Amino acid sequence: MPRDLAREIEDALQNGNLQQALAGFTGAVGFLRAQAIADLPDYEGLRGRARRIKAEAIENLDALLEQLKESVEARGGRVVFARDGEEALRYVRDLIRAHGVRRIVKSKSMTAEEIGLAERLEALGVSVLETDLGERIVQLARERPSHLIGPALHKTLDEVRGVFREWLGLEDPPREPAELARLARQALRDAFFEAEMGITGANFAVAETGHLMLVENEGNIRLTARLPKVHVALMGVEKVLPALEDLTVFLKLLPRSGTGQKLTSYVSLFAPRPGLHLIVLDNGRSRLRADPELREALYCIRCGACLDSCPSYQAVGGHVFGGRVYMGGIGTAWTAGVDGLEEAAEFHGLCTSCGRCTEVCPVKIDIPWLNTAIRSRARQLESPRHRRAARVLGEIDRWARWGSLLAPLGNRALHSGPGRRLVARALGLDPERTLPKFARPTFRAQARTRPRSQRQRLGAVDGVKLFVDCFTNHFEPGVGLAALRVLERLGVRVELARNVCCGRAALSQGLLERARALANENARRLLPELREGETIVGIEPSCVAALRSEYRHLLPPKEAEGLRERVRDVMEFLAEPEISRRLSELLPSEEPKKVVYHGHCQQKALGSHGAIVALLRDLPGLEVQTVEVACCGMAGSFGYKREFAALSRHLGRRLVGLVEAQGQGGEPVACGFSCRSQLRDLGGLRARHPVQILDELLAQSQEGSL
Amino acid sequence: MTRTERFVQELARVGGTAAVLAPPEVPAHVAGLLRERGARGVLLAPDPLPGEPAWEPALREALEGEGVTVVRGAEDPAGLREVPAGITGALAGVAESGTLLLGGKPRGPWQWASLLPPLHVALVREERICASLDEAFCVLRESLQEGVEEFVWITGPSRTADIAITLLLGMHGPKELHVVVVS
Numbered sequence A: 001m002p003r004d005l006a007r008e009i010e011d012a013l014q015n016g017n018l019q020q021a022l023a024g025f026t027g028a029v030g031f032l033r034a035q036a037i038a039d040l041p042d043y044e045g046l047r048g049r050a051r052r053i054k055a056e057a058i059e060n061l062d063a064l065l066e067q068l069k070e071s072v073e074a075r076g077g078r079v080v081f082a083r084d085g086e087e088a089l090r091y092v093r094d095l096i097r098a099h100g101v102r103r104i105v106k107s108k109s110m111t112a113e114e115i116g117l118a119e120r121l122e123a124l125g126v127s128v129l130e131t132d133l134g135e136r137i138v139q140l141a142r143e144r145p146s147h148l149i150g151p152a153l154h155k156t157l158d159e160v161r162g163v164f165r166e167w168l169g170l171e172d173p174p175r176e177p178a179e180l181a182r183l184a185r186q187a188l189r190d191a192f193f194e195a196e197m198g199i200t201g202a203n204f205a206v207a208e209t210g211h212l213m214l215v216e217n218e219g220n221i222r223l224t225a226r227l228p229k230v231h232v233a234l235m236g237v238e239k240v241l242p243a244l245e246d247l248t249v250f251l252k253l254l255p256r257s258g259t260g261q262k263l264t265s266y267v268s269l270f271a272p273r274p275g276l277h278l279i280v281l282d283n284g285r286s287r288l289r290a291d292p293e294l295r296e297a298l299y300c301i302r303c304g305a306c307l308d309s310c311p312s313y314q315a316v317g318g319h320v321f322g323g324r325v326y327m328g329g330i331g332t333a334w335t336a337g338v339d340g341l342e343e344a345a346e347f348h349g350l351c352t353s354c355g356r357c358t359e360v361c362p363v364k365i366d367i368p369w370l371n372t373a374i375r376s377r378a379r380q381l382e383s384p385r386h387r388r389a390a391r392v393l394g395e396i397d398r399w400a401r402w403g404s405l406l407a408p409l410g411n412r413a414l415h416s417g418p419g420r421r422l423v424a425r426a427l428g429l430d431p432e433r434t435l436p437k438f439a440r441p442t443f444r445a446q447a448r449t450r451p452r453s454q455r456q457r458l459g460a461v462d463g464v465k466l467f468v469d470c471f472t473n474h475f476e477p478g479v480g481l482a483a484l485r486v487l488e489r490l491g492v493r494v495e496l497a498r499n500v501c502c503g504r505a506a507l508s509q510g511l512l513e514r515a516r517a518l519a520n521e522n523a524r525r526l527l528p529e530l531r532e533g534e535t536i537v538g539i540e541p542s543c544v545a546a547l548r549s550e551y552r553h554l555l556p557p558k559e560a561e562g563l564r565e566r567v568r569d570v571m572e573f574l575a576e577p578e579i580s581r582r583l584s585e586l587l588p589s590e591e592p593k594k595v596v597y598h599g600h601c602q603q604k605a606l607g608s609h610g611a612i613v614a615l616l617r618d619l620p621g622l623e624v625q626t627v628e629v630a631c632c633g634m635a636g637s638f639g640y641k642r643e644f645a646a647l648s649r650h651l652g653r654r655l656v657g658l659v660e661a662q663g664q665g666g667e668p669v670a671c672g673f674s675c676r677s678q679l680r681d682l683g684g685l686r687a688r689h690p691v692q693i694l695d696e697l698l699a700q701s702q703e704g705s706l
Numbered sequence B: 001m002t003r004t005e006r007f008v009q010e011l012a013r014v015g016g017t018a019a020v021l022a023p024p025e026v027p028a029h030v031a032g033l034l035r036e037r038g039a040r041g042v043l044l045a046p047d048p049l050p051g052e053p054a055w056e057p058a059l060r061e062a063l064e065g066e067g068v069t070v071v072r073g074a075e076d077p078a079g080l081r082e083v084p085a086g087i088t089g090a091l092a093g094v095a096e097s098g099t100l101l102l103g104g105k106p107r108g109p110w111q112w113a114s115l116l117p118p119l120h121v122a123l124v125r126e127e128r129i130c131a132s133l134d135e136a137f138c139v140l141r142e143s144l145q146e147g148v149e150e151f152v153w154i155t156g157p158s159r160t161a162d163i164a165i166t167l168l169l170g171m172h173g174p175k176e177l178h179v180v181v182v183s
């Protein structure tokens, strides 16, 4: 049965315990991770190496797996390759029979989860005891893990006590977490000594020596792998690495990314031994490997950092933003590989492409791109009505042109009660939302017909081609005009770029072919015209991000790189040393204007956020507060969709709340059209683009000097 | 800050304790630790100070002098279920993270002594404390060539945060990790 995602989102948002747990966990780990990483020399270099090692290992997979088998078997262990869960299960079943196993201890493994190993073995009549405390709690509560690292983070103390009541037959389980842990230790310790077989996963396997590396804090993995005579280790084919030394890179990155620890309490390098049965599972991984778009999902080392930093995950958790086993943005690709596209199609929509996850992924997986690719395939499964809606939303540039032409009329039709409801129903939109209003004339038209006197030429230095995005052009020409004036006052020669839509809207609807066509058209129009030293400056951060990030997947490498090098966010451009110096000279310094700044998620993902904040802080004439929130929750059309309305409001209200609480009465400013819409629609706050503020200040100071 | 100082500091951060001692002081110190905790038995893994075979009898004698029963690990760990303390050597220490590198044969006494009891005492020679993980990894490679088969990096006591995101020590492994740096 298809899932009712809107309902699930609503429920999760209203579950106070879950909300508290998610905020506590993701917040704490996020903080510790940032610290642990700041501490690491050459973090970026390490990430690059980690990615390269994984990429090469996946490339040479077959040879490495053969070598691993030889290494393990030379030292008395056994290696079996299992095509799917069925084959893996059959092998374990035979082992159980051969060794007369009745009791099994097991340590948390997503791969075991993936093939339902524990339940299927229990169905054979053997007892399978999970020994990771969090996983055990989830198992007893008959739930699924909600996080890669903290499977039971969604359970409160009282819920855990309830679980203990049933498990240990206690009437009134202790209220002290430490006491509960002590009881669990006792109960499980007996099981370790009694079990005839231990089942673990593996974080990495070394082809050269046959070692298995497992990372943990509790010690249950060591006990599981070593106390029982028979050790079954189940790992996906993607876990193999060539040499022992490759582990150092991951030893530095995995704990830091996962829990913010420099190292976890225990990192074992188990040697192969008689009694080891290493099951190497495919189960859809070869399919991912053969798929050029999804292949990099196999680089994942399951640290969970992408979950903790993801606004959607933070809001609803892994049960909602996830499939049968794998969760979050990386979980869509894994679900597609392991369980098929249909299962992944249920929840890819929760990814807004904000890019916060790619900032923290230790192997730099382009998670938003994986979701875009899946979205485009999932379109094939949808009803014609849905597909039609996607086409309308994804072709914003086309209908916006008509919208602007017919502006007063069209706006009235779209914003009147019946008109709005009709459109909302047809496109699956949230009827409560006000759609943006078309402006007439467009930015392009207004820029062309500006009176001469405004086109100053102060000894033109750097040339700029201003990229005209659809949001600015059709909805907020004022922002574009402000950008033009500011740049020109600084003596920059500005021309409007002859670009078409960047393709962002098409991408967020999964209309890949259309996005590719637009990208090619832009490359064809922009690249040949670019003069030496000229920069393409964009206003809308999500469009800048499309040009700089997504185009890598849409264009041949040379074109993509050509654009990537030359495209800047307008605020990023203003932050360049020479420009910002000129700007500082021109701005008035008395009576600074108070503003509260919300940075765009994609500026953070692209790494321009820091420079922009520094610029705003350093400029005379401004007093800046910033609010730290992962994402505004609108993300283009995401917030307009009925399915995600509740989530979008939840995220947007948090932004509004912070702006009001921490803004100290400053005027809200935000670079993103979506961010400003959220502030306006949910908080009644009139927010402007920072370039509009600069424009205003420059105008004032010029008046003053006349 | 010296390597040893950094090591001790980082170890404290992750909940471990340490003492830096000259060789003659070590047996009495370890015996004292056990006495304070009322530990009447200890699992002493062979070769507690790699490269110093004379050490083991001295340590054993001191402990037995205190009335502590010293067991040496057997193949079958079943008898080790209730042992209150374990002593092992360490191949190396890592100053930047307060980490120890232990190693030996799979299912060897070193594994049990550092895992089963609530108290784990590890001895490490001061010159084996490396500045970084990369340096210690070279020790690992050398040890492998000398026949050490399996390894574990230990950074502080066993821990969990699975109950209501509260940090608790001694989940499945030792609750206390005490490192004696032998200078």
Ligand code: SF4
Residues within 6 Å of the ligand: A306, A309, A310, A311, A312, A313, A328, A329, A330, A350, A351, A352, A353, A354, A355, A356, A357, A358, A367, A368, A371
């Ligand atoms: S792009 Fe944003 S919404 Fe999508 S998975 Fe990454 S962090 Fe989450």
Ligand code: SF4
Residues within 6 Å of the ligand: A148, A257, A299, A300, A301, A302, A303, A304, A305, A306, A307, A330, A360, A361, A362, A363, A364, A365, A367
């Ligand atoms: S995708 Fe990256 S950040 Fe997410 S779990 Fe995998 S390795 Fe970690």
